[in-house]
Amino acid sequence: DAGVIQSPRHEVTEMGQEVTLRCKPISGHDYLFWYRQTMMRGLELLIYFNNNVPIDDSGMPEDRFSAKMPNASFSTLKIQPSEPRDSAVYFCASTTSGRGSYEQYFGPGTRLTVT
Amino acid sequence: GESVGLHLPTLSVQEGDNSIINCAYSNSASDYFIWYKQESGKGPQFIIDIRSNMDKRQGQRVTVLLNKTVKHLSLQIAATQPGDSAVYFCAEGMNSGYSTLTFGKGTMLLVSP
Numbered sequence: 001d002a003g004v005i006q007s008p009r010h011e012v013t014e015m016g017q018e019v020t021l022r023c024k025p026i027s028g029h030d031y032l033f034w035y036r037q038t039m040m041r042g043l044e045l046l047i048y049f050n051n052n053v054p055i056d057d058s059g060m061p062e063d064r065f066s067a068k069m070p071n072a073s074f075s076t077l078k079i080q081p082s083e084p085r086d087s088a089v090y091f092c093a094s095t096t097s098g099r100g101s102y103e104q105y106f107g108p109g110t111r112l113t114v115t
Numbered sequence: 116g117e118s119v120g121l122h123l124p125t126l127s128v129q130e131g132d133n134s135i136i137n138c139a140y141s142n143s144a145s146d147y148f149i150w151y152k153q154e155s156g157k158g159p160q161f162i163i164d165i166r167s168n169m170d171k172r173q174g175q176r177v178t179v180l181l182n183k184t185v186k187h188l189s190l191q192i193a194a195t196q197p198g199d200s201a202v203y204f205c206a207e208g209m210n211s212g213y214s215t216l217t218f219g220k221g222t223m224l225l226v227s228p
Contacts, residue, residue: 004158109158
């Protein structure tokens with residue numbers, strides 16, 4: 001199993017530009033999570049999906065952030081327009097409700113730098 | 116690594132020592148707990164979990180202890196190795212139906228050879 005795949009691994013962009021982060025969850029997993037990690041705030045849940053449907057987006061900072069999951073094998077997190085304070089590492093994680101465990105499997109993350 | 120915080124608690128140990136990392140959780144209704152390990156430049160990796168109907172669970176070289184009375188969780192690592200150096204996070208959730216996990220701020224473990 002390849003695990004959770006994220007791309008790009010690193011993204012450097014200028015303030016005001018649109019940024020799209022991509023995630024491929026583990027095959028068969030029905031939950032997908034987007035997290036943001038910063039030095040000051042730690043690991044924060046942004047949004048999560050169940051069976052491709054957004055369940056809770058209360059962690060999304062503001063309207064500049066949006067997330068989609070068009071199918072079971074792909075999700076995107078978009079920031080438009082990006083700002084320097086969006087600089088962070090963004091993780092995608094997935095899990096399945098059928099294992100009796102709530103362990104989430106994390107991808108390697110995308111390090112976003114907005115200048 | 117990206118996960119290091121300016122004020123991240125740090126535990127420094129010698130190789131071969133036993134390590135104990137502590138975590139205070141916030142929600143008395145939480146009944147499921149996980150420990151994650153995050154190495155520099157990587158995503159968090161599952162170590163061990165425990166449900167609230169248990170007070171101890173053992174894995175390979177690791178033991179998790181749960182004290183629900185004081186809402187405290189600990190991770191014990193036996194015979195700590197340099198490869199154990201990482202940031203360790205506890206996370207809490209609720210077992211009734213599916214819920215999200217709430218992560219703690221993390222503790223950095225530094226193991227000297």
